[in-house]
Amino acid sequence: MSNFPTGVTVITSALEDGEPQGLTCSSMTSVTLSPPTLLVCLDTNSVTMAVAARRGAFAVNLLHARAAGTARLFATRNVDRFAQVRWQRTQHSGLPWLVDDALAVAECELVDVQVVGTHAVLFGQVEAITLFDEAPLLYGRRTFASWPREEE
Ligand SMILES: Cc1cc2nc3c(=O)[nH]c(=O)nc-3n(C[C@H](O)[C@H](O)[C@H](O)COP(=O)(O)O)c2cc1C
Numbered sequence: 001m002s003n004f005p006t007g008v009t010v011i012t013s014a015l016e017d018g019e020p021q022g023l024t025c026s027s028m029t030s031v032t033l034s035p036p037t038l039l040v041c042l043d044t045n046s047v048t049m050a051v052a053a054r055r056g057a058f059a060v061n062l063l064h065a066r067a068a069g070t071a072r073l074f075a076t077r078n079v080d081r082f083a084q085v086r087w088q089r090t091q092h093s094g095l096p097w098l099v100d101d102a103l104a105v106a107e108c109e110l111v112d113v114q115v116v117g118t119h120a121v122l123f124g125q126v127e128a129i130t131l132f133d134e135a136p137l138l139y140g141r142r143t144f145a146s147w148p149r150e151e152e
Contacts, residue, residue, distance in 0.1 A: 005140030
């Protein structure tokens with residue numbers, strides 16, 4: 001699978017007024033446009049997964065090319081991840097938005113969960129999108145990369 005390059009996201013969630021949770025996730029896939037639906041595959045031991053299931057919602061922070069450090073941070077155990085980034089709650093649903101690192105944020109209602117072995121597939125119906133004009137961060141062969149600059 002490491003030879004299949006992807007974009008990189010940080011999936012976040014939080015209970016109402018609760019601590020933000022989030023983890024780096026490359027298993028994000030578009031499912032269908034009607035209704036607008038995506039999926040992410042999260043380890044069933046993940047705290048973010050548990051909070052998203054309780055809250056019934058999660059946000060997909062699609063990382064831009066300058067956010068490789070944040071991708072590493074949100075894959076590191078035993079650190080206060082949110083203390084090291086600028087974040088705020090989104091207007092639509094109050095989910096954690098990584099202000100300096102996301103080129104897009106998709107706020108999703110959790111509409112289905114399917115557990116397969118060690119991971120749970122979370123289906124999210126996209127309720128709101130915030131989009132900025134930035135190039136995406138890429139990941140493959142255990143390396144981060146940036147999208148090549150477009151020819152003038
Ligand atoms: C580039 C990259 C992609 C990752 N993709 C996923 C993923 O799709 N699903 C997953 O459960 N973990 C994924 N991980 C691993 C988690 O980010 C990592 O295990 C993290 O520590 C989990 O946090 P948690 O224990 O707080 O849930 C990925 C890590 C990296 C660096």
